[in-house]
Amino acid sequence: MKLKRRTFLKGAAATGALVGLGATQTEFPFQGLMKVDGSDQTTKKVFQNACPRNCYDTCSMLTTVEDGVIQFVEGNPQNTYTNGTICVKGNVYPRTVYSPDRIKYPMRQKGRGSGNWERISWDEAYTEIAENILKIKKEYGSTLPICLNKYSGNFEIMHYGIEGTMSSIGYTTRATGTPCWPAGIDAQTFDFGTILNSDPEKMQKSKYIILWGVNPAWTAVHSMNFIEAAKANGAKVVVIDPILTNTAGKAHDFIQIKSSTDGALALGMAKYILDNGLFDQQWLEKNSKGYREFFGYLDNNITLEWAAEKTGVSVDVIENLAREYATTKPANIWIGYGMQRHTNGGQNVRAIDALAAITGNVGLEGGGANYAQLDSWGFNYHAMIHPPPEGSEGEANRPVNMNNFAADVLAAEDPPIKMMWIAGRNPVQQDPETTLIKKAFHAMDFVVTADLFMNKTVELSDIVLPVTTPFETPGVNVSYWHYWMTLNEQAIKPLHESKSDVEIAMGLSEKMNELEPGSCTYPTSGDLNEWVGKEFNETILEQFGMNTWEEIKDGPVKMKNMEVAWKDGKFRTPSEKYEFYSEEAEQFGHHPLPVYVEEMKSTEDHPYRCITPHWKLSIHSQFQDLDWMEAINDKPYVEIHPELAARHHIKADDLVKVYNEIGYVTVPAKLTRTVQVEEVVIYETWYKNLNYNVNYTVKAIPADMGEKATGMPGIAFHDNFVNLEKV
Amino acid sequence: MMNLQSQISKEEAYEWKSKVYSILAAYYHNQLWNPKDLEAVVKVLEDYNHLYQLKMEDAIEVIKSTNLRHEEDCKFDFNKLFIGPYKLLAPPYESTYLNHDKLLMRAETLSVRSFYEKANIQVDGKGQIPDDHIALELEFIAFLLHQLNQENELTAIKALLEEFLNEHLGKWIDEHLDLVNKQAKTDYCKAWAIIIRRIIHLDLNRMTIS
Amino acid sequence: MGRKMGFVVDSNRCIGCHSCSMACKNYNQLNPDITWRTVYDIKEDTYGQPTRITMSLACNHCDIPACKEACPTNAYEKREDGIVIHHEERCIGCGMCVYACPYNVPQFDKEKKKVGKCHLCYERLDNGQSPACVSSCPTQAIYHIDTTSLGDEFAKSLPGFPDPEITKSTTRFIKPSIVRKL
Known part of the structure; x- marks a missing residue:
């Protein structure tokens, strides 16, 4: 042949x-x-990086890169808060960057939720997105049917470019608010004028530390050093929490309180302090407004017996705690975010603030009622702030409640919401009421998600855009707890076809202007390293003691004069005093005083409270799905007190259905006496190969506060009541 | 068999091989979706099969008979195996097989990079696209085969080619194709796995390209 | 008397964060399912009052290493400074050491078909650096020291830790203080 x-x-x-x-x-x-002609020289270089995750610690990191590949990531000792170490999650960063499972290319899903994806070019992605935006604008006369839901997946300052993308196309609908901490923010805003905590490194100056509903052993590991240092200096550490946490395991005393009754304990303590003359009259006279009214409220309404009954903490313990707290100076209270995720969470924080104020611990080194701070965040937000195109319809963005997102999206009218852009969020996994969230996604004409990995939200999107890790794009970051600022250098080239949010904004702008000139105001080019410089202004340079922004290239810098919050006694309330009596609170529908508001109670059908706190190996849906994390823990569990377990004939490792009227999860039981009998605990996490999501049972119940400072109330995540059934 | 091969010159054999490896590279570069291109590719594969008696006519037939209606399924299947956005069912990267870390940009990747450098080649997008992506390894082989026809330093290029085949692609291709065979939902992707295996094994088994 | 390099585990400071375990994996490039340093929850009722406390364990660099005694190919070496090293190139993966070690320290790597274990980052020590776990611990709960210098204030065992006398473990513990539940 x-x-x-x-x-x-x-x-x-x-x-x-x-x-x-x-x-x-x-x-x-x-x-x-x-x-090519010849090869590059082998190079080894160390870069500065700033962890951008939603975490107290915001570590300053050092990244060793050889031949353009990250070798390892470690802590930067120049930052004296993170002190040269990073947490368990930071140690797995290289596995995020170099995971073969990263989303590598822009892709389009044929049929939302079908799992049938095709690879497209960035140009195709931009074109499809731009055409959808322009179509919506034409059909509805405005861009309001486009809804952005972006939040805490990446807090690095340049990532506000995603909000910039939206602003630059017109007025849009925005998921507004913050799920995690707004009740406490409002509470402190009514009391102090804003949230402002003392430099946490100063905790070591405390002689008495109350860790109130916070678990730094899991969620702010570096702070444990300063607590240990205080202990070594003779300080006493008391943990108040519904759960005997790993932090409680490090304390001298642990007070197990019924969830959501923290205000009652604080008011009981205040009553004791008042009755025994342990308050700081001088401080109150000089610095506060309305303390007499507050004392009147305590006199008329509060007894220790009532507080004991409410909280499950005996009168003796309350008296002793109050006496120790009021007489040991300086005494520091760290107010956690967990304790304000209730329908009375804001009021409870106000009651705790009041304790610090009446004892004169506010403005004292090693004292304070420390919650969080945003003072070190005074950047220009250059990546974010862009005007709408000329002639844009409407006057402002339309807010929808991030904390009731699904219902608000479905209810939006005139115009309805037709397109969603999701960035730095995974609402299908993390939002309450998963079933409703899915319905909202299915009601959209078009969904774009920018993310690193496939997740439940990407599954319900039409287009997914691959984004950079912190090591692949420049930026700058600060913390909401400590006062360090860290430059984030681009350590390596972006893997595959990933792009940063600012680059995506630029690319989309170019395409929109090509299709309809003038339809997008976002710059279409720019050097991202220069853009970092554009985030700085005179004030922030002065605050951090820098002459030029380039000085941050030498290493992390710390904001000056933040050792003691409110040391100057200049409060940012309308009266410029600490306000026990807050007219602003009243304007927002609350009692003007820090009074007790009844906690939410269980029902006959759903008799147990289910608390869903943060997990040590993850931040929301980030990190836990990586192989090294799953090697430590590869399945969820529900913590049940043996007494309650016996009531339902549940033994260790038995599968338990935890359910309420909106949904259920089935998880193995872990019997432990570290939780209370009437409360069960499930950590909010997810696993790569398990169809598990505790949010099927969590309702979008609003917390009492948050509207003033963040636009929307928070979520009362821990006011979730369930029943149990052995499977 | 020998008869057929004796009908072509060494140079022609290199040319054929280079083109065949280019086809395999194009497959993994996600570029072989145009029916016209496929038609042409099938003809080349048929001849190559005939030339070397690779017994892959059934697999070629599957590709030939794949019509447009099924093409979408094939594409989705291909994407699940090699592209994403889900966890890849058959990652097309050497380091995910040979490195215990199962990550990208490992020592194996850098070793592949140094092979490229020896031939004054680099990845377009170096540092962004892992050098040991199968499409790039196949393209590199095609390039070296092409050089055999173009350059004088035949011995050096042959040595490089052999070493690369045996030290890199040959070390992981079977595990990769086994995964494809196990995970692929369409006959189309499975047929390609057969073709790729036969073509590469031909050169692996002989240990020399001649 | 020779040196006995080993770990001190301060369970009073350990918060159970797993950073040590991850840093070890990172530095030693271990397979996902292999850990040379593991963080354990101490049984919650060990001290009567239920609590959550943890301890971090790696190789105990024993004076009489059971792994070394059991190994048929002399893959284990006890260094002059006390560190017990496993030489992978001499290992045939028979797993005798895995059975012999009372602490479950040697780990069989299914892919390499060989055993591996903590070697106290001896090459880092020889370079004047700390072991990866020690330098990564956010609360300074682990350190390495010549344990011959340590007095009785350091415990040789914690509840749940196998009898340290059999192999003369050099690991020393600072006992956890136990929270008082009010």
Whole structure:
């Protein structure tokens, strides 16, 4: 048989352009390779990075890069708060960057939720997104049907470019608010004028530390050093929490309180302090407004017996705690976010603030009622702030409640919401009421999600855009707890086709202006390193003691004069005093005083409170799905007190259905006496290969506060009542 | 068998091989979706099969008979195996097989990079696209085969080619294709796995390209 | 008397964060399912009052290493400074050491078909650095020291830790103080 050489050549010619099948060529038709002269020198360099996750500690990191590849990530000792170490999650960062499972290319899903994805180019992605935006604008006369839901997946300052993308196309609908901490923010805003905590490194100056509903052993590991240092200096540490946490395991005393009754304990303590004359009259006279009214409220309404009954903490213990707290100076209270995730959470924080104020611990080194701070965040937000195009319809963005997102999206009218853009969030996994969230996604015409990994939200999107890790794009970051600022250098090139949010904004802007000139105001080009510099202004440079922004390249810098919050006694309330009596609180529908508001109670059908706190190996849906994390823990569990377990004939490791009227989860039981009998605990986490999500049972119940400072109330995550059934 | 091969010159054999490896590279570069291109590719593969008696006519037939209606399924299947956005069912990267870390950009990747550098080649997008992506490894082989026809330093290039095949692609291709065979939902992707295995094994088994 | 390099585990400071375990994996490039340093929850009722406390354990670099005694190929070496090293190139993966060690320290790597274990980052020590776990601990709960210098204030065992006398473990513990529940 004769070879059909001509066939080969003919066939080859047809695909010639594609793979170089044409007749003999002298030039090799390169596809993904290219010719070069000589090779680069091997290089080794250490870069500064700033962990951008939603975490107290916001570590300053050092990244060693060799031949363009990250070798390892470690702590930067120049930052004296994180002190040269990073947490368990930071240690797995290289596995995020180099995971073969990262989303690598822009992709389009044929049929939302079908799992049928096709790879598209960035140009195709921009075109499809731009065409959808322009179509909506044409049909509805404005861009309000486009809704952005972006939040805490990445807090690095340049990532506000995503909000900038939206602003630059017109007025849009925005998921507004913050799920985690707004009740406490409002409470402190009514009391002090804003949230402001003392430098946490100063905790070591405390002689008495109350860790109130906070678990730094899991969620702010570096703070444990300063607590230990205080202990070594003779301080006493008391933990108040519904759960005997790992932090409680490090304390001298642990007070197990019924969830959501913290205000009652604080008011009981205040009553004791008042009755025994242990308050700081001088401080109150000089610095506060309405303390007499507050004392009147305590006199008329509060007894220790009532507080004991409410909280499950005995009168003796309350008296002793109050006496120790009021007489040991300086005494520091760290108010956690967990304790304010209730329908009376804000009021409870106000009651605790009041304790610090009446004892004169506010403005004292090693004292205070410390919650969080935003004073070190005074950047320009240059990446974010862009004007709407000329002639944009409407006057402002339309808020929808991030904390009741699904219902608000579905209810939006005039115009309805038709398109969603999700960035730095995973609402289908993390939002309450999963079933409703899915319904909202399915009601959209078009959903774009920018993310690193496939997750439940990407599954319900039409287009997914691959984004950079912190090591692949420049930026700058600060913490909401400590006062360090860290430069985030681009340590390596972005893997695959990933892009940062600012680059995505630029690319989309170019496409929109190509399709409809003037339809987007976002710059279409720019050097991202220069953009970092544009985030700085005179004030922030002065605050951090820098002459030029480039000084941050030498290492992390710390904001000056933040050792003691409110030392100057200049409160940012309308009266410029600490306000026990707050007219602003009244304007927002609350009692003007820090009074007790009844906690939410269980029902006959759902008799147990289910608390869903943060997990030590994850931040929301980040990190826990990585293989090294799953090697430590690969399945969820529900913590049940043995007494309650016995009531339901549940033994250790039995599968338990935890349910209420909106949904259920089935998880193995872990019996432990570290939780209370009437409360069960499930950590909010997820696993790569398990169809598990505790949010199927969590309702979007609003906390009492949050509207003033963040636009929307928070979520009362821990006011979730369930029943149990052995499977 | 020998008869057929004796009908073509060494140079022609290199040319054929280079083109065939270019086809495999194009497949993994996600570029072989145009029916016309496929038609042409099938003809080349048929001839190559005939030339070397690779017994892959059934697999070629599957590709030939895949019509447009099924093409979407094939594409989705291909994406689940090699592209994303889900966890890849058959990652197309050497280091995910040979490095215990199962990550990208490992020592194996850098070793592949140094092979490229020896031939004055680098990845277009170096540092962003892992050098040991299968499409790039196949393209590199095609390039070296092409050089055999173009340059004088035949011995050096042959040595490099052999070493690369045996030290890199040959070390992981079977595990990769086993995964494809196990995870692929369509006959189309499975057929390609057969073709790729036969073509590469031909050169692995002989240990020399000649 | 020779040196006995070993770990001190301060369970009073350990918060159970797993950073040590991850840093070890990072530095030693271990397979996902292999850990040379593990963080354990101490049984909650060990001290009567239920509590949550933890201890972090790696190789105990024993004076009489059971792994070394059991190894048929002399893959284990007890260094002059007391560190017990496993030489992978001499290991045939028979797993005798895995059975012999009372602390479950040697780990069989299914892919390499060989055993591996903590070697106290001896090459880092020789370079004047700390072991990866020690330098990564956010609360300074682990350190390495010549344990011959340590007095009785350091415990040789914690509840749940196998009898340290059999192999003369060099690990020393600072006992956890126990929270008082009010």
